[in-house]
Amino acid sequence: MPAVRGKNIEVLFPAEAIASRNLELASQIASRGLEGLLVVSVLKGSFIFAADLIRAMHGAGLAPEIEFILVSSYGAGTTSGEVKVLRDIDASVAGRDVLVIDDILESGKTLKFTRDLILGRGARSVRIAVLLDKRGRRQIELEADFVGFECPDRFVVGYGMDAGHFFRELPFVGVIEEDAG
Ligand code: IMP
Ligand code: MG
Numbered sequence: 001m002p003a004v005r006g007k008n009i010e011v012l013f014p015a016e017a018i019a020s021r022n023l024e025l026a027s028q029i030a031s032r033g034l035e036g037l038l039v040v041s042v043l044k045g046s047f048i049f050a051a052d053l054i055r056a057m058h059g060a061g062l063a064p065e066i067e068f069i070l071v072s073s074y075g076a077g078t079t080s081g082e083v084k085v086l087r088d089i090d091a092s093v094a095g096r097d098v099l100v101i102d103d104i105l106e107s108g109k110t111l112k113f114t115r116d117l118i119l120g121r122g123a124r125s126v127r128i129a130v131l132l133d134k135r136g137r138r139q140i141e142l143e144a145d146f147v148g149f150e151c152p153d154r155f156v157v158g159y160g161m162d163a164g165h166f167f168r169e170l171p172f173v174g175v176i177e178e179d180a181g
Contacts, residue, residue: 001177005166012156013149013173018131019052021148025129026056028146032127034097037064040089042071042114045103048160048168049131049148053101064099067091073110083113094122103161104151105130108140115142132156132173 001008039057041050054066070087098118105111105128115126128144132151157163158170167176 002170002172002174004170007179008177009158009167009170009174010177011172011174012152012154013132013159015159015171018148018159018173022049022052022056023059025053025146025148026060026062029057029099029127029129030060030062034062034099034125034127036096037062038067038091038093038096038098039064040067040069040098040100040114040118042100042102042110043068043087044070044168045161046101046131049103050101053129065091069114071110071114083110085117092121093118095124098123098126099129100126101129103130103159104132104134104156105142105144105147106134106137108138108142111144112140112142131159 001010039054041047054064057064067089069085069089071083072086073083100111100114102111111128115128118126129146130144131148133144133147134151134153136153154175155163156173156175157167158173160168162168163176
């Protein structure tokens, strides 16, 4: 079990499993025949997943334009949680097919907000790809179009995802173990 910052990390999704799942997701995405695709990576948590997925998409024959949006949710996990754009995309989305990439779909608030924002600007279609789906924690009815893995209801880190701004660099997804005492 790897130790990082003095904590043991239980690996849930190893790097190799993520890499081969990304290839499958990329060919699913390519099979939809999306033209002039615009990818919107939701920062910060999706940056590694997006970086790997777009390279897998290249291998599947896609040549998307890439944008980034930084959103933050306040009171995540509560029904009053609201989402704000902290750094917007630059590209116009009008008439375009858009693929929003995020790390985890949990309550659904972040991705519903992001999808509605892009649809409201006149996108032709908005599809959603997430590495992990925490289905058990959904508060808003929302399904991703492309899901890497179903995720147990545990707080995960690594592969872009953080706990207190650390652990994003881990090449796998795992759970921080409690101190042995
Ligand atoms: P929601 O779907 O709006 O509830 O929010 C999902 C967002 O919360 C994700 O994009 C992550 O940034 C964050 N998040 C949810 N669960 C976890 C976790 O287990 N580890 C790290 N970040 C998480
Ligand atoms: Mg996020």
